[in-house]
Amino acid sequence: MDINCIRQQFSVFSDINLKNSIFLDGAAGTQMCTRSVDASVKACINHNANLGGLFMTSSRAGTEIEEARKASAHFFNAYETEEIIFGQNMTTLTYNISRCLGRSLKPGDEIVLTQSDHESNISPWLELANDSGLIVKWLPFNLCTYGFDASIATSIINDRTKIVALNYANNVTGTINDIAQVSTIAKKFGALVYVDAVHFAPHGILDVQSLGCDFVVCSSHKLYGPHQGILWGRLDLLESLLPYKLRPTINKPPYKFETGTKNREAIAGLFGAIEHLKWIGKEFGGCAKHSGVREQIVAGMTSIIKHETCLLKKTIKGLQAMEFVTIHGYTAPSTLHLRTPTISFTVHSVRSELIALQLAKKGIFLWHGNNFSPETIKQLKLDDQDGVIRVSISQYTSEEDIERFLSAMYTLRPNT
Ligand SMILES: Cc1ncc(COP(=O)(O)O)c(C=O)c1O
Numbered sequence: 001m002d003i004n005c006i007r008q009q010f011s012v013f014s015d016i017n018l019k020n021s022i023f024l025d026g027a028a029g030t031q032m033c034t035r036s037v038d039a040s041v042k043a044c045i046n047h048n049a050n051l052g053g054l055f056m057t058s059s060r061a062g063t064e065i066e067e068a069r070k071a072s073a074h075f076f077n078a079y080e081t082e083e084i085i086f087g088q089n090m091t092t093l094t095y096n097i098s099r100c101l102g103r104s105l106k107p108g109d110e111i112v113l114t115q116s117d118h119e120s121n122i123s124p125w126l127e128l129a130n131d132s133g134l135i136v137k138w139l140p141f142n143l144c145t146y147g148f149d150a151s152i153a154t155s156i157i158n159d160r161t162k163i164v165a166l167n168y169a170n171n172v173t174g175t176i177n178d179i180a181q182v183s184t185i186a187k188k189f190g191a192l193v194y195v196d197a198v199h200f201a202p203h204g205i206l207d208v209q210s211l212g213c214d215f216v217v218c219s220s221h222k223l224y225g226p227h228q229g230i231l232w233g234r235l236d237l238l239e240s241l242l243p244y245k246l247r248p249t250i251n252k253p254p255y256k257f258e259t260g261t262k263n264r265e266a267i268a269g270l271f272g273a274i275e276h277l278k279w280i281g282k283e284f285g286g287c288a289k290h291s292g293v294r295e296q297i298v299a300g301m302t303s304i305i306k307h308e309t310c311l312l313k314k315t316i317k318g319l320q321a322m323e324f325v326t327i328h329g330y331t332a333p334s335t336l337h338l339r340t341p342t343i344s345f346t347v348h349s350v351r352s353e354l355i356a357l358q359l360a361k362k363g364i365f366l367w368h369g370n371n372f373s374p375e376t377i378k379q380l381k382l383d384d385q386d387g388v389i390r391v392s393i394s395q396y397t398s399e400e401d402i403e404r405f406l407s408a409m410y411t412l413r414p415n416t
Pocket residue numbers: 027028089090091092118120121169170171196198199218219228229372
């Protein structure tokens with residue numbers, strides 16, 4: 001990938017006030033690409049109307065939503081476009097679906113959660129368990145793989161298990177978990193599998209058909225788009241579920257799950273972000289101009305993965321050379337395909353908050369703390385609030401960004 005050409009697709013890099021800034025905070029929210037910003041603005045200016053009217057602006061707005069749904073279906077590799085549900089964000093969608101699934105559960109039913117999950121795929125299920133008298137079982141964290149321990153799923157999932165909520169990629173350690181393995185076990189017992197792909201989606205090729213699960217959810221704001229949640233669910237399941245909905249709302253998926261007025265400008269921006277991935281596929285992925293949408297997205301993601309993996313290697317090597325740093329995640333070259341380019345580390349005897357603050361002063365923007373994954377932080381035996389310093393590589397990260405970050409880290413070497 002030509003990184004200069006990629007960065008030209010993000011207006012933020014031409015903002016004179018941010019000239020010396022380095023964005024290593026993508027796992028919490030990426031910068032928006034220009035195609036996405038333009039699509040959002042166009043939705044606000046050219047056809048700003050509510051849906052379902054018989055007039056031109058309303059019908060254009062409706063077409064725009066359905067185009068975004070189709071593009072999202074390609075992004076997930078869904079079987080049907082109706083399997084895509086839009087919502088405020090991943091957290092709200094998860095609360096919505098968990099409540100909906102809870103309607104058919106009874107006290108004593110079991111659900112399985114993991115110690116590798118972001119809190120958004122834990123709290124909604126714990127609250128449901130609390131309200132409905134469900135038993136909660138946990139897939140433990142594995143300190144060798146830095147993700148959940150899929151190998152013991154057979155001893156935890158049984159015929160009382162109704163729901164298994166899993167994390168595709170850990171947003172602290174970067175580990176990509178084996179979803180298909182656990183889904184296969186869950187399906188033997190008829191349990192539903194709900195997957196949080198928020199951290200995986202910007203760094204891997206999402207293909208719901210290969211996972212054997214029932215729901216996959218991700219967020220457009222980690223995918224170079226605006227704040228918008230996107231959920232895929234198996235169509236037969238979506239048809240049979242009873243969501244909490246207003247009486248006049250059409251009783252068909254996806255509409256029956258989309259409560260209230262949709263955030264059209266964000267959905268339009270999501271469409272723009274997927275157009276951007278297609279553009280990368282055509283420009284750098286060797287994809288023919290007239291190839292299919294899915295093919296273009298896959299080629300785009302493949303180019304991004306290649307670029308991010310180079311920078312991941314460089315970052316790990318640079319941090320490993322600092323004896324005052326401990327990386328919490330896979331580091332061996334042979335294991336890098338098992339992780340995302342999100343690297344969390346701690347500095348011996350210095351609080352993560354202090355390191356993040358010093359880096360911020362040098363124009364290097366990244367997150368520290370538990371990153372809303374307190375279970376993972378606890379398993380890593382780190383301070384539950386101060387947690388880690390997290391470097392998040394994105395498609396627009398340059399070699400120079402990483403070099404500047406690494407030299408800034410050298411200047412922060414603690415006095416011994
Ligand atoms: C792995 C993971 N899951 C879920 C979420 C929550 O997503 P949202 O902000 O769309 O609710 C995040 C956000 O940081 C995340 O990183």
